[in-house]
Amino acid sequence: MSKRNSQEAKREARERLKAERDKQAKRDKIRRQLTVGGSVLAILAIAGGIGFAIANNSGGGGDSTDWSAARDIVDNGAPATDDTDADAENAANYPTEAPANTSGDDSLTVQVGDPDAANTVTLYEDPRCPVCATFEQTMGETFKQGIEDGSYKVEFVFGTFLDNNFPGDGSKNAVSALGAALNVSPEAFLGFHEALYSADWHPNERTDGFTDEYLIEIGDTVPELKDNQDFQDAITNSTYATWAVQMGDKFNADPEVEGTPAVKINGQLIETPYTPESLDAALAAASQG
Template identity: 80%
Template sequence: MSKRNSQEAKREARERLKAEREKQAKRDKIRRQLTVGGSALAILAIAGGIGFAIANNTGGGSDSTDWSAARDILDNGAPSGDDADGEDSADGVNYPTEAPANTGGDDGLTVQVGDPDAANTVTLYEDPRCPICVTFEQAMGETIKQGIEDGSYKVDFVFGTFLDNNFPGNGSKNAVAALGAALNVSPEAFLEYHEAMFSEEWHPAENKDGFTDEYLIEIGDTIPELKDNQEFQDAITNSTYATWALQMSDKFDASGVGGTPSMAINGQKLEQVPYSPTDLDAALAAYPAE
């Protein structure tokens, strides 16, 4: 072996070692995040990705939205305590049932961002309180956004709220309703708000009831379209999209997804969530649109 070839081999070995160390550092970060949830949450470990599994514990806490009333509206057409004429009684509340603007489907539960004519469809399943979704978004958020912008695929977002069953409060449901408020402004505002919500700076610990109305409005103030946007803020404080958030959660539950984050490519659910652009490209190649 020539001296030049020997030096090249050593350089390649150093680069491989550096890459492996970076991968190990990312694994260590994920493990540290997993310890936050404690024994109350089951952990789903998947080769190539780690997610929060759906468990059936019951949480507690309070929220400005009367989620029981919102569920009654969906199940019965009116919350418990409403008068026969539809007016609110002393112990009843009423919430709108319309979907945000910029949704699709007969039920208004299709949240699709990107060129509708894009050949590929990426479906992303997340729970707003999920800390591993934070890890995923920080690793892949920019890549997914770029794919939307260059027309490689459109993205369908499906949001679950199962972590509200594991920790105090209703932060996941509150956050999904706020995402609906952002989507009602524009798809661009939704994407930016979604990015901020899962950022390391703004994402609260999942075992804290951090997604309060005030905090969600504060996050919105970092987005130009949402800053001081009274319609957006009123939609949060008035629980305008509370029933829609519950319907979105029902859609997630019906999907059969076992944890978050999860992904499907052109309708094919992936066993491993891609944590690198290369892995995402491989998944797109493995499951082409028909």
């Protein structure tokens, strides 16, 4: 799927962040106005139409991350607050450390396989992308085999641009969960990545399917992540939210990659291979070059 023009995407992202902050400020203001002794019905009556949004934002069945705060931390080192409408002490303050098993100066390189392998295959994917799901279901075993036999190492770069196209923040939340799996081990990451794109678990991209609960449910299908409290806590506590935002920025910064899935071999963009034979041909051409 195609990513939008970078300038348009940046403008829309700024507008979306402002709208999210305004909504959050209104929610915080209403919370302060509600009395502790009020009944549930009274609260709903006061809160009116934003009751559902408050429940979602507090983790009542969706994504518990305040993504506007995570963006502020990446951009400014701290979440933005408006003391007139929101208490500074209540602002989300997510960690900024990257998951274990990352590399690079910015800790945004996710590379699996023999570091001395002659070739590097770089995959560009968005978790919500349905074409990426088809791609992984078709080529995932081939990439896994290439990693295992040392033919190449695989680097993953994750976009989150589909969150601009459809409701919710499922792409960012899924990237954050991928970081939580990577923090456990590369094997856990690969297993979770495979399950996430599988026909059994990949949700419709038009729905905000990658909730905290659903991502934990996916994790329970991976031996290294089943009932893994560290993995689950990292999702519900948004431990790798800022890392997910930065990963999306890395994807957007590549001028050659215009959509997902995209594939590079040794830094050169190739036609996306949908058969093992086409991948082998591309690897052979890269070796000759």
